[in-house]
Amino acid sequence: MWHYIRRYVHLAVIAALFMVGEVLVDLFQPALMRQIVDNGVLGLNSGGVGDPGLILRVGVWMAFVVILGGACGSLNNVFTHMCCQSMGNDLRKDCFKKIMSFSFDQMDRFGAGSLITRVTNDVNQVSMLVGQFIRGVVRTGMLTFGSIVCLYRLSAVFGNIVLCALPFMLACLIICIRSATPLFSRLQAQLDKINDILQEDISGIRVVKACVREVYEKLRFGKANGALIKTQLKFLVIFSVMNPTINALMYIAVTVILLKGSVQVVEGAATPGMIMAAITYTTQLLQGVLMLVMIFQTISRGYASWKRVREVMDSEAMLRDGNFDGRTDVRGELEFRDVSFCYPGSQQPALRHIHLNVRSGETLAVIGPTGSGKSTLVNLILRFYDTTEGELLVDGVDVRRYRQTALRDKFGAALQKSELFSVSLRENIAWGVSGADGNAVANAAHTAQAASFVEASPQGYDTLVAERGANLSGGQKQRISIARAVLKPAEFLIFDDSSSALDLKTEAALYDALEAARPECTKILIAQRIATVRRADRIAVMDQGAIVGCGSHQELMESCPVYRDICYSQMGNEEEAL
Numbered sequence: 001m002w003h004y005i006r007r008y009v010h011l012a013v014i015a016a017l018f019m020v021g022e023v024l025v026d027l028f029q030p031a032l033m034r035q036i037v038d039n040g041v042l043g044l045n046s047g048g049v050g051d052p053g054l055i056l057r058v059g060v061w062m063a064f065v066v067i068l069g070g071a072c073g074s075l076n077n078v079f080t081h082m083c084c085q086s087m088g089n090d091l092r093k094d095c096f097k098k099i100m101s102f103s104f105d106q107m108d109r110f111g112a113g114s115l116i117t118r119v120t121n122d123v124n125q126v127s128m129l130v131g132q133f134i135r136g137v138v139r140t141g142m143l144t145f146g147s148i149v150c151l152y153r154l155s156a157v158f159g160n161i162v163l164c165a166l167p168f169m170l171a172c173l174i175i176c177i178r179s180a181t182p183l184f185s186r187l188q189a190q191l192d193k194i195n196d197i198l199q200e201d202i203s204g205i206r207v208v209k210a211c212v213r214e215v216y217e218k219l220r221f222g223k224a225n226g227a228l229i230k231t232q233l234k235f236l237v238i239f240s241v242m243n244p245t246i247n248a249l250m251y252i253a254v255t256v257i258l259l260k261g262s263v264q265v266v267e268g269a270a271t272p273g274m275i276m277a278a279i280t281y282t283t284q285l286l287q288g289v290l291m292l293v294m295i296f297q298t299i300s301r302g303y304a305s306w307k308r309v310r311e312v313m314d315s316e317a318m319l320r321d322g323n324f325d326g327r328t329d330v331r332g333e334l335e336f337r338d339v340s341f342c343y344p345g346s347q348q349p350a351l352r353h354i355h356l357n358v359r360s361g362e363t364l365a366v367i368g369p370t371g372s373g374k375s376t377l378v379n380l381i382l383r384f385y386d387t388t389e390g391e392l393l394v395d396g397v398d399v400r401r402y403r404q405t406a407l408r409d410k411f412g413a414a415l416q417k418s419e420l421f422s423v424s425l426r427e428n429i430a431w432g433v434s435g436a437d438g439n440a441v442a443n444a445a446h447t448a449q450a451a452s453f454v455e456a457s458p459q460g461y462d463t464l465v466a467e468r469g470a471n472l473s474g475g476q477k478q479r480i481s482i483a484r485a486v487l488k489p490a491e492f493l494i495f496d497d498s499s500s501a502l503d504l505k506t507e508a509a510l511y512d513a514l515e516a517a518r519p520e521c522t523k524i525l526i527a528q529r530i531a532t533v534r535r536a537d538r539i540a541v542m543d544q545g546a547i548v549g550c551g552s553h554q555e556l557m558e559s560c561p562v563y564r565d566i567c568y569s570q571m572g573n574e575e576e577a578l
């Protein structure tokens with residue numbers, strides 16, 4: 001944590017100095033009060049005659065001191081916040097940067113809900129911990145210690161009375177701390193769970209409604225919320241027992257001071273002003289101890305959060321970045337050499353012994369039943385995961401040797417799930433290419449068959465896309481994603497089931513335009529429809545993670561039963577299929 005605090009330590013020091021000022025004022029006040037009572041009101045020094053002039057003088061002093069204390073308190077607040085907010089800001093930025101560098105298995109391991117809680121809530125807790133540390137530790141330490149010293153200076157008897165009560169208060173504090181500590185981590189984990197559900201239900205609200213799952217989801221949310229409330233209640237019970245116990249102990253001490261004090265006043269060993277000052281010091285001590293409880297709460301909670309933030313920051317990517325910059329003589333060649341792959345944590349291989357060679361400028365189509373491993377193929381090509389066995393070469397170089405950004409720069413990809421961002425259509429298309437001009441964007445949109453609906457939109461290319469593209473149809477989103485891939489001056493184009501929502505006529509126009517616009521590009525088209533894959537130079541057929549056939553439509557019709565089955569199921573009869 002020091003790494004983050006170091007930059008703002010000067011603010012922390014200034015804040016602590018103002019805090020010292022505030023506490024000194026607090027400790028000085030009872031002495032003034034004693035003067036007013038003993039000398040101003042009771043006139044103990046002047047034979048029992050009060051001194052209104054002294055009351056006024058000391059009163060003005062007190063007012064001045066209170067204002068000074070208030071100013072110190074406010075300035076302490078300002079500097080503490082400047083320090084802990086700046087530190088929290090840095091931590092949040094670093095956390096986000098780290099998450100952006102995560103590989104997919106890291107993402108899956110943490111889960112989106114937990115990552116969001118860690119970047120928002122946990123970072124806030126850490127920043128509160130630092131604030132509480134600066135404010136609380138100085139204040140509590142000085143106030144508790146200072147009150148005891150002042151009490152002893154006032155009267156050793158009063159000091160002894162309070163000192164006797166102190167061990168009982170501390171014992172009470174320790175018991176509560178020990179029973180509350182395990183609850184903090186549980187609280188954060190339960191908050192994760194709530195965020196996970198929220199995230200799933202809000203982004204998937206359409207499916208929830210379509211499947212009439214509102215009641216079920218409400219119950220699921222209610223259960224997670226209930227668990228959180230239960231833990232919070234346990235906290236409440238612990239602290240609602242502790243606070244009055246400490247208070248009671250303190251008031252017992254105050255009562256004993258009053259009893260003993262009244263005897264001493266009669267004996268002439270103490271004055272009423274001294275008793276008043278002693279009571280004020282005792283309540284200040286109580287304030288200090290109670291504040292210790294709050295500090296403990298914030299620090300324990302902040303520390304639990306800090307451990308969770310550290311988990312993110314210390315998480316090591318399974319993918320090691322290479323240092324090859326991607327400049328190759330060959331362009332647009334791809335080769336799978338006996339590649340097998342299991343997803344992390346899964347026993348079932350998603351790909352088995354894949355041998356595949358794609359030549360420069362070739363169009364390779366991949367077809368196969370759902371779950372046969374088509375998208376996994378793309379995940380490996382873009383190095384979202386590393387192969388479990390075998391190697392994958394892009395332009396003759398193993399993908400593990402590339403800098404990941406250099407490798408992905410070679411590809412324009414429209415993935416299976418079209419992700420749009422809440423900016424204009426133009427910015428969505430130009431997402432992967434910084435500084436793309438209007439003409440290039442319009443050309444890409446024309447190729448992707450998106451131009452007509454974009455131009456018909458109220459603000460044309462400046463039309464704003466709603467969150468996750470909610471104001472566009474499935475086919476429109478796919479075409480924007482395709483335009484984004486086409487705009488990128490890449491060696492390879494990969495479409496993972498990206499034209500599945502288009503009608504056959506639009507799809508045919510799309511692939512004709514694509515061939516005309518980017519003839520030099522190596523294209524990998526994953527599709528479910530025979531009509532789509534037929535136009536490719538070669539078709540690879542996948543089944544249960546293996547390539548079970550590769551060749552032209554005619555060759556596969558003769559040699560590949562899986563392909564023939566898909567074909568018959570779509571074309572209806574054998575003559576049409578042939």
Ligand SMILES: Nc1ncnc2c1ncn2[C@@H]1O[C@H](COP(=O)(O)OP(=O)(O)O)[C@@H](O)[C@H]1O
Pocket residue numbers: 108343344346350368369370371372373374375376377
């Ligand atoms: N992130 C993942 N973790 C674990 N298994 C996965 C993951 N993604 C896909 N799979 C599994 O890998 C297999 C192939 O999936 P995929 O490549 O998406 O199929 P396709 O694109 O051909 O429909 C499936 O059995 C699927 O359950």
Ligand SMILES: [Mg+2]
Pocket residue numbers: 374375376416496497
């Ligand atoms: Mg898929």
